[in-house]
Amino acid sequence: MTSSLKDDLKRNFQEAERGLTPREALEESNRCLYCYDAPCIQACPTGIDIPTFIKKIASGNLKGSAKTIMTANPVGASCARVCPTEELCEGACVLNHSTKPIPIGDLQRYSTDWAIQNKQALFKAGKKNGKTVAIVGSGPAGLSAARELALLGYSVTIFEAEKNPGGLNTYGIVSFRLPQHISYWEVDQVKNLDVEIRTNSRVGVDISANQLIKDYDAVVLAIGMSDVPKLGIEGEDLAExxxxxxxxxxxxxxxxxxxxxxxxxxxxxxxxxxxxxxxxxxxxxxxxxxxxxxxxxxxxxxxxxxxxxxxxxxxxxxxxxxxxxxxxxxxxxxxxxxxxxxxxxxxxxxxxxxxxxxxxxxxxxxxxxxxxAIGQSRYVGLLEQFNIEHDGGVVTLTGDSYKTSNEKVFACGDVIFGKGQGEAMVVSAAQQGKMTAYEIDGVLMSKTEDIA
The missing domain is CATH 3.50.50.60 (FAD/NAD(P)-binding domain)
Structure with missing residues (x-):
């Protein structure tokens, strides 16, 4: 490959959409009506206080804006780029009825880009409560669960099979839509809370499911999905x-x-x-x-x-x-x-x-x-090592809960998507991770109170 061709191809994988300029961000943020009981908040799966973060852009408080976003959505920088905003927050904007909606995704990117460029650490770990949680997988659901648990004072360890953390956001979404450094910044926001991330650590191979259940007070399965299944047609084993x-x-x-x-x-x-x-x-x-x-x-x-x-x-x-x-x-x-x-x-x-x-x-x-590209297969073997109920690799949850058939094991993200459960969006996985953390906290803290 000539150096010229190589450079051209590399440039093709730089981010395709440019961000807002400061002037554009100011103009768009001042268009927001800051609605009471804003429908855009209701349309966001993570419940970001959208009028508040936009108002902080208008007032020049970009750190406050980024923190508002990331408090609700631990992968808010990624979601600013990959969320179907026209179906969610922007689709619910009241200005759709008169002019054009506020570009909420672009403004979310503007704030979080500022935080990334200025190397902001937005959160501090909560006071340790003596409880431990293992999380299998460091994608959007796993990171979100880890972040919330760390804020609540839990000692959290993430087990990640890949060389680098971040899951789907790091490896599975094209660079010209979501550059890796965005995902890595979100990972760092979690690492800064004293969360341990063990990469190149495959549960079921390097450490057993039983060991996790024995060593930790709770386990979260945020393992996503596996490779693409075969087509079942002649010729699909060819090299191309x-x-x-x-x-x-x-x-x-x-x-x-x-x-x-x-x-x-x-x-x-x-x-x-x-x-x-x-x-x-x-x-x-x-x-x-x-x-x-x-x-x-x-x-x-x-x-x-x-x-x-x-x-x-x-x-x-x-x-x-x-x-x-x-x-x-x-x-x-x-x-x-x-x-x-x-x-x-x-x-x-x-x-x-x-x-x-x-x-x-x-x-x-x-x-x-x-x-x-006909969907993805499931980590059935790993679920069976945890001895939890599932339907073809889709974890079976207990009632209106993220708890599996094993009371110490919880699940969120793509591993619960399908068979009528969940939604396969990054933002939905983030919300599920948060809610799983809150449920674990409720369960473990109630047990502590019972002992006391």
Whole structure:
């Protein structure tokens, strides 16, 4: 790779959207009506006091603004970039009825960027209460639970299997939308509270589930989800067929490669990870990047803003198309994907219309590589080591609670998403982490009072 090409590709992975200028932030913050009983607060899963943080921008109190945000949302800097604000806070803004909504996400980014650039430590650990909690996973849910527990005085240890903490925000969201240094700053806000983070520490391998249950007063499972499952079609074991999670992760952990320059890459799936894989492909120099989805745009699970971004990047969408075979040449290199056209029938048990193949509609899409992005598998084996109830890897919770079938083990984040439980958003995971911490505090403190 020439140095010029390498530099160009690296620049493609710099943050795509610029932040507000000080003048823009001041003007937008002064547009806010500071509503009493503001609907934007109600629409935020973490309940950020949005009028207050915006008013503090208008008055020049940026540290106070950032602290207001981060108090409610321990990953508020990341969420400023990746939240579907048009569906949440901005969608609820009363100004939608007369003009344009306040750009709440951009203002949230403005405040937290200031805190990052000025190396602010916003919180102090609470007085130790003698209780210990182990958290498995350092993604948004795990970090949020750790932060709240540390503020409440718990000694918290996070066990993280990866080399660096941060989970999804560190490894799973493309750099041009969420740079790693944003995630690392949020991790540091938790570390500053005397939280121990043990990286390269895989529970079930380096330390047993039973040991955690024995050594700690409570355990939080915030383990997220695993790799992308196989498609179950011919040719998917070829070298040019990639797991979307690994594909995106490589752009954040390895040197940017030129091997996709001029290639045709096809992504199977239509969630946010599929969008990330496709837009990564474009920025890695692919001549063509396409998304293959067996339903229509109306059924895709990607956020609207992700879909619009992908279209702007030149990603092509192949709706009502289902892959049946990955085609290779005599050397075993991918040359295309055989697909069949689909049509939607009546709704299934999940309420979604079921795609069925149209007889005789087979065709081949040219491709030099294929990326699987059809959801993620679960850490079933680890859940079974904890001997807790689950439904296909989705933890079964006890009533209106984050407690599992083992009274010492709690769960939050993506590990409880699915089967009618939870929402797969970073901001929802953050809120679940907080609520799990409060529930643990209620349980352990009540036991302490009973003993006293």
């Amino acid at each position: 067929v990639y797991d979307a999670i690994d594909f995106v992760k490589a752009t954040k952990t390895e040197d940017i490669t030129d091997k996709f320059v001029g290639k045709k890459l096809m992504v199977i799936g239509a969630g946010n990870t599929a969008i990330d894989a496709a837009t990564c492909s474009v920025r890695l120099g692919a001549e063509e990047a396409g998304i293959i989805y067996r339903r229509t745009q109306a059924e895709m699970t990607a956020y609207d803003f992700e879909y619009e971004f992908a279209k702007q990047e030149g990603v092509r969408f192949h709706w009502l198309t289902n892959p049946s075979r990955i085609v290779a040449d005599e050397k075993g290199q991918v040359t295309g994907i055989e697909c069949v056209k689909m049509e939607l029938s009546e709704a299934g048990e999940d309420g979604r219309r079921r795609p069925v193949p149209i007889a005789g509609s087979e065709f081949i899409l040219p491709a030099d590589g294929v990326i699987r």
